[in-house]
Amino acid sequence: MQKHFKKIRLVLALVFFAAFLVSFADFRGNMPSRWHSAILYLQFVPSVIKFFTPLAVLSLGFIVVLLLTLLAGRVYCSTICPLGVLQDFFIHIRLKWMPKKGLRFKQAHRVLRYSVLVLALISLLFTGVLVFNLLDPYALFGRMAANLYQPALGWTNNIIAKLIPASTLHAVKINTLHLASVSFAGGSLALLIYLSMAYERLYCNSICPVGTFLGLLSKISLFKLKINPSSCTQCGKCQSVCKSNCINIKNMHIDESRCVNCFNCIPICSENSITYKKSAIGLAKKPVTSSDGGRRLFLATTTAFLAAKALPVFAVNENKSEEEHEDKICFFSRGPIAPPGAIGIDHLKSSCVACHLCIAVCPTKVLQPSFLEYGFTGMNLPKMDFAVNYCNYECRKCGEVCPTGAIVKLEKEQKKLTQVGKVVLRMNKCIVETEATACGSCSEHCPTQAVKMVPYYNGLPAPEIDPSICIGCGACEYACPVTDPHPAIFVAANTLHVLAEKPKQEALETVVEEEFPF
């Protein structure tokens, strides 16, 4: 039976990975949001962050992962983590390409791995989730998928649509490529390819904070891989297939903190010396080489950290006064506009790891990756870009799919009243004023009629704004034909999102003439 563990792991890993590819291919957000949520449920860091955001205590995916790790070791890293599976793919290619250069045992980089973990936790106090933004495997994978894989799919589609006009495919609008986010994703992919081909699962066992943390837990997991010293011939075959470089054949020991339970070693052992078996209720015999320094450091920091109870999500100041809506606001100083559901820029920065799933599935593509608009600690976070499109009044996709709760899921009516910014009109730049012709493009697109056409002069209608009912969707700004050098109407960001007033609606007189009027 245990001989099949490797195959089972492989099938599960491929299923998870395929689900991720489907999830990030959904460029128009047509896949039901609950599918996205189901696929992402077990992602560790997003699940933890979401747990601490308001109204998301049911985000218990990380508990499942913790229990799974306590029971079976780091199976998360070999089957559920998309970046782990991706690395296995590159390692596989390398082994096919250079079959003679097998794998071997390497010492763990203890100082590095625990330092990164401690740094990541400490940094939560000062920079929010920035370190997880940079190092979390799911976030890294998400950015690669959204910025590289999805555009590649789009181009493939468009090429096929062009070559075979009769096919049911049609050209699609591909998300704008942003130099910063594409180079970031491309850079991390290149680095990952290099690390995995040269050092196998080095990222997982030295850099990844999730890997290190689960590694600590797996030291006390119930089931572990063990070498039976009485039958082992120390042939080293197991070592040559171990992607974690954690089998030390000399002392017939497997470093369970680095083992990701890929089970490659079981079928290759001709003596059946490696078995996956229950250890004595978590109290494994301490391996000779193990040092407790890292673990102690980790435990100390965690305790201090929890005592400080400083997950920055709680740092959102609910009483922060609403930004003054002044006429002086200029187009270039209007601030980055966070999507509805982000609560405010502080909340977004404190809980978004920039996986870019919202950007990938946004049907209008109004969501774009930011560069430094939110500041250094908000790098790569999603922002609304009204030069690309505007936020669809009825759509709540980003909040529905967000795995970290950085964009919370809004109720339908709540979304339609959530004010992410307020409209600013520069009448002296407006077509009606400068050209003395009719336009109305802004009002035409406005879902709440916060921009309304009113009689101006010579029977020409001109826009008039009511910021109190504006939700900042950006439709007016997107639709404004003025480019001098920016639209005559635009949205200035609310640092903290508020509820707009409901559009006032009076009943219409519904008299329909009996006779034809002509």
Added chain:
Amino acid sequence: MKRRDFIRTSVGASLASGALIGTGALNEAFGSPANLQNSYDLVAIKGGEPDTMFMMAIAELGCMGRFVKKGQTVVVKPNIGWDAPPERAANTNPKLVGKIVEQCVKAGAKSVTVFDNTCDEWTRCYRNSGIEKAVKDAGGLVVSGNDQSKYRKISLPKGKSLKTAEVHELIIQSDVFINVPVLKNHGGATMSLAMKNLMGVVWDRGFWHKNDLHQCIADFATYRKPDLNVIDGYNVMKRNGPRGVSVQDVVNMKYQILSADMVAADAAAVKVFGLEISDVAHIGLAEQLMVGTSKLDTLSIKRISI
């Protein structure tokens, strides 16, 4: 070319053209009523459901067979501009669009294709307007209007402000063009009607807004006149158009206007809405460009109340 080949080709060609004339005559004889000369310039109908009103009105114009011949390609252009449900009347009524498509299919059309270059995200507009389903159920095809590679540059020699435009290839290539706007208020253009609806077959609308919207609407109307315009006045958005805020903007007027003349149809629709023809500048401008006539008293109009 050898003499023999030349004769063969010319004989073939004349036979073919003869056959074409022949089928045309047959269609005239059997596909439509004999009293075509007495057909109306405009049919206005009120008081019924969108599909029933269409069936009664089109019968007065000589049934769909007069507009759509066997084997022809048809493009139907409703207003699908907004991600809004049918009751909001921001888009053409799906029952009407479905009925028109069904009638075209019945008349023997080779294909009936429906599209709009929407304002909101197109897949959501197509789905939530109910039009996508109605068209598919009726045997038609919906295609994206959001693919710039499907738009071709055309020139408008009669245009004053708008000299060129990028037009969807379906409008250029289809044998029959049926325009199905929804009657509604419009913040910029005062009213959204048949001529305004054609903004949805071009790619760059921003240019129109920048360069005298009313003149551009009139200019574009000189390009290809639809073979039939059906103005949907079943649910009418009386204010906050063209998008509307809620169903409170909508009045159930149960009207429908059919005409091959866009100017006449728009003029009648303005009257139904409760405005004067002169309130909508592009109607007068289009009349000056000889697109059609807004003098309703010079036309033969069939009025039907259900």
